[in-house]
Amino acid sequence: MVSSSVFSSKLPDVGTTIFTVMSRRATEQGAVNVGQGFPDYEIDPRLAACVTEAVAAGFNQYAPMEGNVALRAAIAAKIVAAGGRQTDPETEITISCGGTESIYSAIQAVVTPGSEAIVFDPSYDAYDPAIRLAGGRCVHIPLEAPHFRYDWERVRAAVNDRTRLVIINNPHNPACTVATAADLDELAIVTRDRPIHVLGDEVYEHVLYDGRVHQSVINHEELRERSFAVYSFGKTLHITGWRVGYCVAPPLLTRELRKVHQFNAFSIAAPLQAAIRLYLERHPDAWRDVAAFFSAKRDLLLANLAGSGLTLPPAAGSYFQLADYGALGDGFAKLTDVEFTEKLINEAGVAVIPLSPFYREPPAQQRVVRLCVAKRDSTLTEAAARIKAYTGASGANASGAGRR
Numbered sequence: 001m002v003s004s005s006v007f008s009s010k011l012p013d014v015g016t017t018i019f020t021v022m023s024r025r026a027t028e029q030g031a032v033n034v035g036q037g038f039p040d041y042e043i044d045p046r047l048a049a050c051v052t053e054a055v056a057a058g059f060n061q062y063a064p065m066e067g068n069v070a071l072r073a074a075i076a077a078k079i080v081a082a083g084g085r086q087t088d089p090e091t092e093i094t095i096s097c098g099g100t101e102s103i104y105s106a107i108q109a110v111v112t113p114g115s116e117a118i119v120f121d122p123s124y125d126a127y128d129p130a131i132r133l134a135g136g137r138c139v140h141i142p143l144e145a146p147h148f149r150y151d152w153e154r155v156r157a158a159v160n161d162r163t164r165l166v167i168i169n170n171p172h173n174p175a176c177t178v179a180t181a182a183d184l185d186e187l188a189i190v191t192r193d194r195p196i197h198v199l200g201d202e203v204y205e206h207v208l209y210d211g212r213v214h215q216s217v218i219n220h221e222e223l224r225e226r227s228f229a230v231y232s233f234g235k236t237l238h239i240t241g242w243r244v245g246y247c248v249a250p251p252l253l254t255r256e257l258r259k260v261h262q263f264n265a266f267s268i269a270a271p272l273q274a275a276i277r278l279y280l281e282r283h284p285d286a287w288r289d290v291a292a293f294f295s296a297k298r299d300l301l302l303a304n305l306a307g308s309g310l311t312l313p314p315a316a317g318s319y320f321q322l323a324d325y326g327a328l329g330d331g332f333a334k335l336t337d338v339e340f341t342e343k344l345i346n347e348a349g350v351a352v353i354p355l356s357p358f359y360r361e362p363p364a365q366q367r368v369v370r371l372c373v374a375k376r377d378s379t380l381t382e383a384a385a386r387i388k389a390y391t392g393a394s395g396a397n398a399s400g401a402g403r404r
């Protein structure tokens, strides 16, 4: 056995993700879980029936490495139906193990030892370790508080001859913001005439609120030639546990991505791919109501949290909602977000996610936590009722009052 004094971890600072930790704690405490991003409601029974049908139809052996051919054709049709460009399913679309595997494979395909990749903090936790495993350096640029805006001057200053990748998550988890057409134009200018690729993490492509329109890197005239765009049926069809996502990229990039994918996941669960394809063929508009569905849930949560003392800038996109507890009074405001989250789970019985783990250097004064709205209405109202009872009972003096 190799002793720990000899073994040298490649990711010594990486522990279990905050999402897993909080879900585990929620189960242990019997807390209402509005932390980790997964639906707690039933999936469409017609989609569930498609799995049985796919298994009976014999989709039980290795799927093609690139993904089920008919599913890729259905995805290409969906992209056009959503107002996007024509893509060649044969050379530009690859099915992956969730969006996560596409992110990992794209990073491994283009980040080389000694090169740099830029991410925007707060950033989804899968980016940094994958960049480091590729031998690259992850450069973290903060989004500007309090509105989490891109500071393109700062990006320009960070770009150098070693830069190989910029990751842009749109809609953004956890900031709940949406990139504008002007943001993508700025990104095009920053990367122009440089050997820099773009990874558009667009898993929340259909979750935009209040009439906002998704700006995809694959529809941007200039960016699309250098971009990977990553999607997730987990988010769009409410099936995070199926682990089916995909990457859209020009043929050259797709070829490189597949070189990684084929020795990693190799291919994705055949009956699940076949089931999604059947479902999309029968219900080609299934994704169209996703924004309205989550928008109603966001509004329900916001309405039920009114009077809680939390500051709640309505989410522009993603299936999360941020809550700032800084105005709750000294008893709360002096707590770090991790401490506040701990108190909430222990004393109010509600699991939420602190924002600081999404940063390399969390802003000292930030007092913000993330709630997931992809939950049953009853989960959202119960979570809100518990939070309100707790903050109301505790008032400005959280040190003793209101424990439960």
Ligand SMILES: Cc1ncc(COP(=O)(O)O)c(C=O)c1O
Binding pocket: 037, 097, 098, 099, 100, 101, 124, 169, 172, 173, 201, 203, 231, 232, 233, 234, 235, 240, 243, 244, 245
């Ligand atoms: C921003 C972002 N990117 C990627 C993913 C991963 O998607 P999947 O569950 O399909 O792997 C998630 C999941 O929460 C996410 O929030």
